[in-house]
Amino acid sequence: AQSVTQLGSHVSVSEGALVLLRCNYSSSVPPYLFWYVQYPNQGLQLLLKYTSAATLVKGINGFEAEFKKSETSFHLTKPSAHMSDAAEYFCAVTRSGAGSYQLTFGKGTKLSVIP
Amino acid sequence: NAGVTQTPKFQVLKTGQSMTLQCAQDMNHEYMSWYRQDPGMGLRLIHYSVGAGITDQGEVPNGYNVSRSTTEDFPLRLLSAAPSQTSVYFCASSLRDGTSGANVLTFGAGSRLTVL
Numbered sequence: 001a002q003s004v005t006q007l008g009s010h011v012s013v014s015e016g017a018l019v020l021l022r023c024n025y026s027s028s029v030p031p032y033l034f035w036y037v038q039y040p041n042q043g044l045q046l047l048l049k050y051t052s053a054a055t056l057v058k059g060i061n062g063f064e065a066e067f068k069k070s071e072t073s074f075h076l077t078k079p080s081a082h083m084s085d086a087a088e089y090f091c092a093v094t095r096s097g098a099g100s101y102q103l104t105f106g107k108g109t110k111l112s113v114i115p
Numbered sequence: 116n117a118g119v120t121q122t123p124k125f126q127v128l129k130t131g132q133s134m135t136l137q138c139a140q141d142m143n144h145e146y147m148s149w150y151r152q153d154p155g156m157g158l159r160l161i162h163y164s165v166g167a168g169i170t171d172q173g174e175v176p177n178g179y180n181v182s183r184s185t186t187e188d189f190p191l192r193l194l195s196a197a198p199s200q201t202s203v204y205f206c207a208s209s210l211r212d213g214t215s216g217a218n219v220l221t222f223g224a225g226s227r228l229t230v231l
Contacts (some may be wrong), residue, residue, distance in 0.1 A: 009155065032217045042221035043119075043205055045156075051215035090157060093217060101165055101209075101218050102173065107132050107157040 002027040002093045007104035014114045019063075019078040021109050023091035026072065031073040034092040035065055036091070038080055044090060050074060061085070086113045117141050121206050121223035124127040128196045128230045136226050138206030145208045146218060147189040151175065151202040153226075158205065164189055196230045203227050 007022040015114040025031055032051050036044040048059025061084075065076045074091060091106040122137045129132060131162075136179040140147065148163035150173075160173030164183040193200060205229075208219040 003186075032215070034219075035223075036220075041225075043224045044207075044220075045222070046219060049217060049219060051212065053215070053219045101148075101163060102160060103218065103220065104160075105150075105158040107155055 001030060001105050004091050004093050004104055004106035006089075006091050006109050008109055009107065010086065010112065011109045012112040012114060013081045015045075015083055016080050019076070019081045019111065021089050021111065023065075023078040024072050025074060025091070025093045025096065027093055028057065030096040030112065031093045032075055033065075033067060033072075034094075034095050035063070036061065036090045036092060036105075038088045038090065038108075040087070047076070047089070068109065073074045076088050081111075081113045083113050083115065118122055119206055119208050119223035121204075122224050123226060123228050124224070126229070128193075129153070129226065130197060130230060132196050133192070133194050133228060134196065135169075135193075136204055136206075136228070137204075138189045138191065138223060139187050140206075140208040140221075141187065141190075142208060142210065142221065143186060144208035144221070146206050146211075147183065148173070148220070149179070149181065149189070149191045150205045150207065153202050157208045159189065196228075198230045201230045202206060 003026045035047040050067045058064045071103045088110045092103045119140045133187040150158040162181040164170045206223040
């Protein structure tokens with residue numbers, strides 16, 4: 001079984017400030033982890049993924065995330081928030097390897113950027 | 116490439132009516148899935164398919180049917196709509212990453228369904 005907990009359903013940051021969105025996972029086997037972003041009235045698009053190579057993963061739009069096995073975390077960060085980052089962000093987990101197709105999503109964190 | 120195409124974008128039904136949400140992908144992806152998104156609930160898997168002729172249930176399958184007669188299409192059927200099925204529905208497809216084997220989803224734009 002696997003699960004994802006995203007701490008904070010809403011996060012507000014000032015433009016130019018650090019963005020930190022928290023994700024903790026639970027998995028009985030080594031996981032693959034993902035962050036997706038959803039802009040208003042759109043589908044989800046992949047920001048970045050961890051697939052057991054480097055633990056620090058860089059994604060699109062300046063975002064990155066670090067896999068920390070000891071903390072079962074995969075927090076998403078961006079050094080300087082931009083107005084265009086306002087969206088909802090979802091963390092997701094699946095089993096590693098070729099055996100699993102099912103992703104389990106967190107409940108999402110809505111990011112607001114204050115000018 | 117069109118990617119993943121969902122139709123209709125919006126639909127209003129009355130309780131007890133039936134309808135089909137269409138999903139088509141032109142990327143030759145083996146895996147397709149349907150999720151529903153409700154406020155504060157994230158995305159929950161309804162049904163998925165790992166190839167033509169093969170389907171399986173996800174987390175919330177009750178009230179929904181699927182079939183996969185071709186690689187490209189994966190329709191979601193509501194046989195007797197209920198207000199609890201008011202939601203935004205997303206279809207996704209994927210091909211396994213060749214190096215890691217990870218299943219990386221490509222999502223459609225969504226279908227917003229209201230059941231009165």
